[in-house]
Amino acid sequence: MKLRTLIAASTATAAMTFAGMATAETMRIGITQNNVGVDSYQTTYEKAFIAAAEANEDVEVVVLDAGGDVARQIAQMEDLIQQEVDAIIIWPTNGEAVIPAVRKAHQAGIPVVVTNSNIAEAGFAFVASFSGPDNITQGIRSAEIMCDRFKDLGIEDEAKVVHITGQPGYTTAIERAKGFNDRLPEVCPNVEQIDEQPGDWNREKSQQVMEAFLVKYDDIDGVYSGDDNMGVGAMNAAIAAGREGITFVGATNFAVGYEAMAAGTYWGSIYQSPVDDAEAALKTAIDLLNGEELPFLNYFDTPKITQDNMGDYTKPVF
Template sequence: MTKLRTTLGALLAGSFLATAGMAADGAQDGKSVIFLGADDICEYCAVYNDQIRKMAADKGINLEVVTNKFDAAQQATQVDQAIAKKPDAILMWTIDGTALFPAMRKVQRAGIPLLLIDVQPDQAREDLWVQYSGGNYEERGSKAAQLMVQALDAKGMEKTGGVIMITGMVGQAQTISMTKGFTETLAKLAPEMEILGAQPGNWDTGTSTQAAAGLFTKYGDQIKGVYAAEDIMMQGVLIAAERAGLDPTQMAMIGDGCEPVGIKNIKAGLQYGTVLQSPVDEATFAVQSMVDLFTGAEMPKSVYVPHPMVTAENVDEVCQPWPTK
């Protein structure tokens, strides 16, 4: 009897969940979401914006895309405008995690669910948002350090000597996290290696060329490896190395992002490795985050896209070409 009751109970519960699931499925149809993102001026952003538009449309979500040129003050104003439109949710690529906390609080007070992507602000304030989906910048820095050690082993070089870093913009959450991940992991894996110097490359090839040229002039032959926090910045490092008469194939050159120029340099043997951060993966995760919100699915506070390490051996397999329009 007990067994029969249990079986019936299970069947009832199952049919209820199935019904609820069917009701929830498609709950995102017609929902309006305002996406406050970064301008197409950055290649990664252009691919991301294009993909999220298409994927949200496929799921029936009305996504309004509002962008800025990496201007936190402008984004704060855009948050006010978005709140006034009373959307079902706001999806935000936080240009500056710290500076936008007051804006996030406004969204919370307005009772609008806030989903964050790409840049994860200080998790101590995670009560302000429902979910963060995107990259784990500290992990990316850590993977870059692992790649550097792997490169030194592969090239038969001792794990001693100096390393220089070309970072993103000073003060940005992603710059701080990537630098932390890289320095801490390198200290663990190769304690005899020393970080000689670091300069911002501001996510730009030209600035990175100048920054690396200065460090090559100062440290020259002491440098065994270079970590550039983005492949387009590594391109600048390679230009500076060539001008300084240094052979990049005899150094551990590590970039990040699996960007087209990085893929080209890895295949040419000029760059040892990179770490994947795919705009397609990120857009997929962001759309899933919206769907989960509207269907009432369980939502962990942080969901990270995968960041596999990439070398010449797996570059074709892991670094898929970014889709075109």
């Protein structure tokens, strides 16, 4: 299969169409992504999605990126509806704001697959299926990693934790925070979470957030970040300030997190592959168009990874 053409969508956003020899049976699937340029996970996801589409002669895909702009993503959804694609995959910029656009696609008879980060529950009736990680479970597992580490260190009755969340309003950020915040008091009831601030999935901003935490609090034993990109930013701030003995736990094990674990400066994370994520989303859309019955929530597994078991996992490519 090959790149056939580069077209300009009505949203003034470049769209890439990938296909093989088009036939009457070709499935035309559109995807609007959250923000490919924000981190290496989303960049790798897009490459894997395109590769999976190119490997399937029955599929043609229109690849769009909202650049983190809700209004642009809504316009892209409307453009895909006007193009009468057979299915739409959306990686939401905001789980609440995109609901009207998802509803329009549903009303037009176009099945919608939500990928990676779900939309708000109010929009579930307009979604054919969700494909991605179980983010609440990821937050739960991160809390368990943190608690187990504190128990190993013998500080589970006195440890203090700060929390750096993802982008406000973003379902993944909300769900991972909820999983962590609900589970930590269950497994380590005497651990105190002393602050929580957003890092917006950005390493530099998270480093600044952590710098402020370090000034404000003399005693920090653990840091939970909604992904490793933010976690490494927080870790860098602590190293620069000479603050030792802090346990760093994240999610979505980025290469930088894996490397920091190998160096002994970062404790644990949740292993998640953007390649699996992308391939699962495309397969879900194809299965729906082939008339297969699918559960509403199609989760792929995301296991715990720490310094103790990281040898069982390959270094992430993102």
